[in-house]
Amino acid sequence: MAEADSALAQTLAPAPQRGGAPVLRLTDIELGFGGVKAINKVSFEVRKGEILAIIGPNGAGKSSMLNVINGFYKPQLGTIEFQGRTLRAMDPNTAAKNGIARTFQNIALFKGMSTLDNLMTGRLLKMKRGLFWQALYWGPAQKEELEHREAVEKIIDFLEIQAVRRTPVGRLPYGLQKRVELGRALAMEPDILLLDEPMAGMNVEEKEDMCRFILEVNQEFGTTIVLIEHDMGVVMDISDRVVVLDYGVKIADGTPDEVRANQRVIDAYLGVSH
């Protein structure tokens, strides 16, 4: 395991300081759907190497914000700067190429495909030679295929999913499917990993495993992580900073302790009327 870890560490980016310089900055983001203002003038930054949680009651705008970050939704107003560059007209493919990977609230894997093949799809953007070359499986394409397989095997070891590497993911228990989805995002070697409710629907043991993997990804590979999570225990335990949304507005931004003590946050969660 230690050997696999260090090999994977070479595949992924080296660990920088936790909570370093801003790597992503969102300024005055506004997103509406018809009459609904899902996000209303929200600004915050994500610092290199940190784990940032976005929390808030149902309908607060958390998923919308994640969708803005990975280019799935285009805000009507506001700017997004990633690694010092202002991003314009970004789509999810461009975001992924830029090093922003994500998982989804409802698992988005190819259910009939094996764990291994699902993880290989995470390497597609990294493949220099197209499907024609891959199909020929010859010369340079063969060498490249082997390199991608090696990277994926390291992730399989790291996430401890060797036993299910050939199993179609649709047959796996829910917690393991979530782990495979994390693996597929890791296969993209992201700078920023966006996790949409990574523990939703999990039992206590599965949650503990997922927490451990998230912390290990962050600490060993220096991957910056932005997550949405409803389980407050988990959020407070693993996050460096927390952004709180309510009705599309940012009501707090700080360390878990600061946010926990914030009266606006307490009111929002207790449902105090506006």
Ligand SMILES: Nc1ncnc2c1ncn2[C@@H]1O[C@H](COP(=O)(O)OP(=O)(O)OP(=O)(O)O)[C@@H](O)[C@H]1O
């Ligand atoms: N595609 C869409 N079309 C219309 N309205 C939308 C769309 N996506 C989100 N909304 C609305 O925007 C608001 C914010 O929704 P969003 O899903 O971002 O909240 P959330 O905080 O992630 O909620 P939850 O915790 O329940 O997942 C809600 O009022 C929602 O109904």
